[in-house]
Amino acid sequence: MSEARKPGLTLSQANTILAAALAAARADGLPSVAVAVVDAAGDPVALQREDGATPLRVDIASGKAYAAAGMGVSSGVLHQRAQDNPVFFNALASSSQGRFIPQAGAVVIRDTDGALLGAVGASGGTGAQDEAICAAGVKAANLVVA
Secondary structure: OOOOOOOOOOHHHHHHHHHHHHHHHHHOOOOOOEEEEEEOOOOEEEEEEOOOOOOHHHHHHHHHHHHHHHHOOOHHHHHHHHHHOHHHHHHHHHHOOOOOOOOOOEEEEEOOOOOEEEEEEEEOOOHHHHHHHHHHHHHHOOOEEO
């Protein structure tokens, strides 16, 4: 008998993450941001761009989330790794058709058992500010920030 498959990141969870991340951005007084939530495969689940946020914010937030989900660590960690091994990280960006952005501003989303559900990325503040609002979103959805 096969085990029941656990559902991945749900749209409801992704929407909770988005709403809480945007609320955190407003509470912190950040410029207009974009926030992207992706599943464990790096595919988009939910995305919002605040009024006034430039269009590239969407691509940047999505690329940060894609990178974090793909490597299973926050994009801040990836940023440091990219500095230490630029050739490899340039190859990752190229092989993903530019979707992979190893820049601080995304966190991994895990369930309470530690399974990778996806990642959330933001663009609009500094890398640390973007990661902080992403973490606030994940916590609001009662999931684990990694």
